[in-house]
Amino acid sequence: MGFADRIKALFKKQALDDDAFEDLADLLVEGDMGAAFAVEIVDSLKALCKKNRVDNPEGARRLLKELLRPYTLKAELELDKNALNICLLLGVNGVGKTTSCAKLAVWERQRGVENIVLAAGDTFRAAAVDQLKIHGQRANIRVVAQHQGADAAAVLWDSIEAVGTQGPGLVIADTAGRMHTRADLVKELEKMNKVIAQRAPGAVYRKILVLDSTTGQNGMRQAETFHQAVRLDGVILSKYDSTAKGGMVLSLARQFGLATLFVGTGEGYADFAPFDPDGFLDDFIGL
Numbered sequence: 001m002g003f004a005d006r007i008k009a010l011f012k013k014q015a016l017d018d019d020a021f022e023d024l025a026d027l028l029v030e031g032d033m034g035a036a037f038a039v040e041i042v043d044s045l046k047a048l049c050k051k052n053r054v055d056n057p058e059g060a061r062r063l064l065k066e067l068l069r070p071y072t073l074k075a076e077l078e079l080d081k082n083a084l085n086i087c088l089l090l091g092v093n094g095v096g097k098t099t100s101c102a103k104l105a106v107w108e109r110q111r112g113v114e115n116i117v118l119a120a121g122d123t124f125r126a127a128a129v130d131q132l133k134i135h136g137q138r139a140n141i142r143v144v145a146q147h148q149g150a151d152a153a154a155v156l157w158d159s160i161e162a163v164g165t166q167g168p169g170l171v172i173a174d175t176a177g178r179m180h181t182r183a184d185l186v187k188e189l190e191k192m193n194k195v196i197a198q199r200a201p202g203a204v205y206r207k208i209l210v211l212d213s214t215t216g217q218n219g220m221r222q223a224e225t226f227h228q229a230v231r232l233d234g235v236i237l238s239k240y241d242s243t244a245k246g247g248m249v250l251s252l253a254r255q256f257g258l259a260t261l262f263v264g265t266g267e268g269y270a271d272f273a274p275f276d277p278d279g280f281l282d283d284f285i286g287l
Contacts, residue, residue: 002247003027003030003246003284004269004283004284004285005030005129005286006027006085007024007027007061007284007285007286008014008061008285008286010023010024010027010273011057011058011060011061011286012017012057013134015057016049016055016056016057016060016090018055019043020057021042022042022162024042024045024064025038025039025041025042026038027210028041028042028247030245031219031245031246031247031284032216032245032246032247032248032251032274033248033250033251034220034221034251035055036191037202037250037251037254040271041064041067041068042063043061044067045064045067048063048067049063049165050059056069059078059102060232061285061286061287062214062287064285065281065285067283068170068250068266068281068284068285069277069281070253071249071251071253072249072250072251072253072260072274072275072277072278072280072281073252073253073257073258073259073260074084074259074260074261074274074276074277075233075234075259075260075261075279076261076274077104077157077206077208077234077261077262078204079108079113079170079204079250080167080168080204081112081113081168082167083167083168083202083203083204084160084163084165084166084167084168084169084170084171084202084203084204085113085167085168085170085171085203085204085205085206086156086160086170086171086173086196086200086203086205086206087104087126087170087171087173087206087208088173088175088192088203088205088206088207088208088210089101089104089172089173089175089209089210089236090175090185090207090208090209090210090226090230090232091175091211091222091226092175092177092222093125093177093211094177094212095177095210095211095212095215095238095239096210096212096238096239096264097174097175097238098122098128098131098135098174098264099135099211099264099267100236100238100264100272101118101132101135101172101173101174101272102118102136102138102139102141102269103262103264103269103272104136104137104172104236104262104272105118105141105170105172105226105234106139106141106269106272107269107272108170109141112232113168113169113170113266114169115163115164115167115169115170116141116142116163116169116170116171116172117141117142117143117144117162117163117170117171117172118132118135118136118141118142118143118144118159118172118173118174119144119145119155119156119158119159119172119173119174120132120133120143120145120155120174121144121152121155121156121173121174121175121176122152122174122175122176122177123146123147123148123149123150123151123152123155123176124148124149124176124177124246125148125177126148126175127179128174128176129148130137132145132174133145136167139269142162142177144158144159144162151174151179151191152175152176153189153191153192153194153195155173156173156192156195156196157172157195157199158207159171159173160195160196160199160200160203161255165199165200167200167203170248173192175188176188179208182215185225185229185230186229186230189203189207189214189229189230206233206234207231207232207233208232208233208234208236208261209222209223209226209227209232209234209235209236209258210235210238211223211235211236211237211238211248211252212238212239213237213238213239213245213246213248213249213263214239215239215248216245216248217251219254220248220251220255223235223252223255223256223258224255224256227256227258233254234258234259234260234261235258235259235260235261236260236261236262236263236264237249237260237262237263237264237275238264238266240265240281241265241266245284246283246284247284249275259275260275261274261275262274262275263275263280264275279280
């Protein structure tokens, strides 16, 4: 039984007593919200049900949705179609970062951005460069790459040159997933920032974290490291399918004020769409 089905079953089977609320808190923890956050929400729900004299499970579930709504932060990826735009995709290995680069490129092309370059900045992992090249061939999008072990900042430099420093256009840069400490992240970003300042000082520059939605609270630790190091502009949630619980979206907003930009639901380029808060909440609590 999936997470939303278990939430639905809980509200259908049990009366609104203390045991039901405790079971709900346990479920929300399992849904990747985090223990403190889950208890906070359930306590608020109990108080709200009492205040509004709601004693039926369906009414409580709808109140739960309203309590969670402020934590479904959505933001648009605002690009300037008359200027050069640079999107740096960050994240640890295995989260779907390289595929997300290609998906984002296809998405923006469908919305009228014509001059797009994929920058193969993950030069540490040879397979990442090859993978991005394959995506470029399949999607008919230019890829700028160097040899394995090359300086990622140099790849970014070449990519900006390929698009044109005056724009309009879009560079979507893949990055290495081996940077696990804040010091490494800052050092890498300083190189990127220096390249952009020298070659494209007027560019619209966005730093986006890709998170695997199935990683749970480990994803929160990744977000903390990256956000403290580079001040992220938003999140792409990858691999969001029937096995993903999704509570991490709520925790990201509560703890870091981070909005979710896009959600990836499969391997295809079409399996990628802007985050829909209302639809997400309905799925999350089984409405």
